[in-house]
Amino acid sequence: MSAADGFLIPGAPHAELEQRYRRLLRLYPREFRARRTDEMIGVLMASAAVGQNRPARGDVSDIIRGSLRERLRGPRGGWSFALSAFALVAPLFLVLTDILQVAFPYSESRAAAQSRISVLQAHGVSAARIGPSAFVPQHVGGLQWLGQPAFLVLVAGHLIVAAAVLAGLRRTALAALVIAALADYTQWTAFHVFHPGAGTIMFLTIPVFLLEAIALAAADPRAARRREGWQYVFPALALAVAAQLLALSFDASRIGEVMFLDVSTRGDRHVTSGHKIVTHVTMVHVTSGNAIMAIGCLLALLAVLLPLPLGLGWRASLLLAAACYPLIILVAAAPGPSFGMLPETLGMGRMSAAAAHTIIVTILYVPPLLVLGRAVPKAIRARRTRGSGELPA
Amino acid sequence: MQETTFLILTALAQGPQHGYGIIQDVGRISGERVALRAGTLYGALERLDADGLIAMDREEVVDGRLRRYYRLTDEGSARLTEEARRLQESAATALQRLDAIRPGLAGGAV
Numbered sequence: 001m002s003a004a005d006g007f008l009i010p011g012a013p014h015a016e017l018e019q020r021y022r023r024l025l026r027l028y029p030r031e032f033r034a035r036r037t038d039e040m041i042g043v044l045m046a047s048a049a050v051g052q053n054r055p056a057r058g059d060v061s062d063i064i065r066g067s068l069r070e071r072l073r074g075p076r077g078g079w080s081f082a083l084s085a086f087a088l089v090a091p092l093f094l095v096l097t098d099i100l101q102v103a104f105p106y107s108e109s110r111a112a113a114q115s116r117i118s119v120l121q122a123h124g125v126s127a128a129r130i131g132p133s134a135f136v137p138q139h140v141g142g143l144q145w146l147g148q149p150a151f152l153v154l155v156a157g158h159l160i161v162a163a164a165v166l167a168g169l170r171r172t173a174l175a176a177l178v179i180a181a182l183a184d185y186t187q188w189t190a191f192h193v194f195h196p197g198a199g200t201i202m203f204l205t206i207p208v209f210l211l212e213a214i215a216l217a218a219a220d221p222r223a224a225r226r227r228e229g230w231q232y233v234f235p236a237l238a239l240a241v242a243a244q245l246l247a248l249s250f251d252a253s254r255i256g257e258v259m260f261l262d263v264s265t266r267g268d269r270h271v272t273s274g275h276k277i278v279t280h281v282t283m284v285h286v287t288s289g290n291a292i293m294a295i296g297c298l299l300a301l302l303a304v305l306l307p308l309p310l311g312l313g314w315r316a317s318l319l320l321a322a323a324c325y326p327l328i329i330l331v332a333a334a335p336g337p338s339f340g341m342l343p344e345t346l347g348m349g350r351m352s353a354a355a356a357h358t359i360i361v362t363i364l365y366v367p368p369l370l371v372l373g374r375a376v377p378k379a380i381r382a383r384r385t386r387g388s389g390e391l392p393a
Numbered sequence: 394m395q396e397t398t399f400l401i402l403t404a405l406a407q408g409p410q411h412g413y414g415i416i417q418d419v420g421r422i423s424g425e426r427v428a429l430r431a432g433t434l435y436g437a438l439e440r441l442d443a444d445g446l447i448a449m450d451r452e453e454v455v456d457g458r459l460r461r462y463y464r465l466t467d468e469g470s471a472r473l474t475e476e477a478r479r480l481q482e483s484a485a486t487a488l489q490r491l492d493a494i495r496p497g498l499a500g501g502a503v
Contacts, residue, residue, distance in 0.1 A: 046413040
């Protein structure tokens with residue numbers, strides 16, 4: 001006899017029934033149980049028949065279903081919570097990427113630049129065609145970026161997004177987000193290397209931009225703060241950021257691959273047809289970084305799983321996964337003994353560069369689009385019913 | 394709005410009720426067609442509470458059992474009003490159309 005049902009007469013049939021129901025309610029998450037068990041026992045016992053000593057079959061299946069739903073949803077679950085918590089916390093990530101770009105500058109070594117330029121020349125790409133800046137060693141990030149207008153616009157945009165989100169100014173946040181994205185794009189196209197310090201950060205911030213825009217359009221970031229435990233999103237996002245950070249510190253020598261992406265995005269047929277030679281260059285240069293990638297993946301996995309025990313619900317997990325998933329592409333694109341299954345099949349070899357590019361872009365955009373497809377119609381519906389509700393009143 | 398949600402809000406429209414009271418009332422309102430069970434009820438209460446449509450009114454202990462009473466919030470009654478109007482309009486349209494095809498069969502359309 002447990003302490004919880006001590007007030008019942010021992011041996012009475014209802015004491016047995018209650019104990020069985022209590023055992024059944026253990027299926028619910030701990031946090032839910034702490035709030036609801038006594039109340040639910042009251043309801044279950046009130047609806048029990050005289051002399052009943054086993055849980056009703058209908059109640060058993062109902063409790064199993066209900067507990068499953070509760071576990072998947074999390075006590076704070078639901079799209080509106082996940083989106084508003086994400087909208088609230090993600091600007092932090094964007095500001096962090098700016099700090100990273102200043103803190104971790106990259107300078108292309110003379111040898112790396114030489115081999116990159118030789119590939120360009122081998123394919124007849126002239127300075128006149130893609131600009132002379134492609135034919136010198138690249139320097140990306142660092143303190144000197146603070147003197148670049150595009151970067152300053154980017155940082156200002158991110159700071160405004162963070163402040164506007166906290167103040168609950170959704171439209172201002174969205175506008176600043178779009179301006180920052182444009183500045184990011186301008187800056188990114190100015191470089192000819194796909195370096196962790198620049199291109200990859202841009203690459204990794206794309207989903208955060210997209211998701212933040214979706215989250216702002218669909219949910220009020222301040223709504224998350226009204227619910228208990230929204231701050232649990234922070235550790236999960238911190239892990240996600242750490243995962244990206246590790247990915248960013250991945251060896252910068254993947255110049256060949258970089259070229260492949262850089263050149264193919266320029267849509268130059270003549271150059272992209274030579275992607276086999278580019279593959280060769282990639283293979284020669286990439287020797288290390290897999291261990292770092294593995295740790296990064298592990299952290300990303302932890303970040304994605306963390307919302308579940310914290311009771312944030314699987315939707316928060318999905319958003320974090322969407323924020324982390326470019327890492328998967330990085331991993332897939334990293335040649336080496338344990339990774340790099342993808343480059344052989346994706347683009348470099350059997351597949352055309354155009355097809356490979358389509359696949360990469362699809363992988364990159366599908367998860368946020370799935371979220372968008374679900375969240376936006378819901379938000380519009382909610383707004384419409386709210387709007388029409390005000391008319392008769 | 395799901396029917397269960399609609400019925401729970403309707404049950405609370407009369408005044409604060411506790412869990413078992415809601416179950417009995419929902420049975421009555423639906424003509425004993427909907428028999429709510431604890432798992433479904435508390436899942437719904439949890440969601441409605443999180444969305445701010447209902448709130449806890451008071452707690453009582455009766456025969457050593459905890460009873461929590463819930464009430465409709467202002468937002469909750471606004472949403473219920475909207476939904477009820479919507480349903481009323483749809484039902485009226487349906488009856489009107491049925492009456493137009495076969496007068497009398499729909500049982501006195503509005």
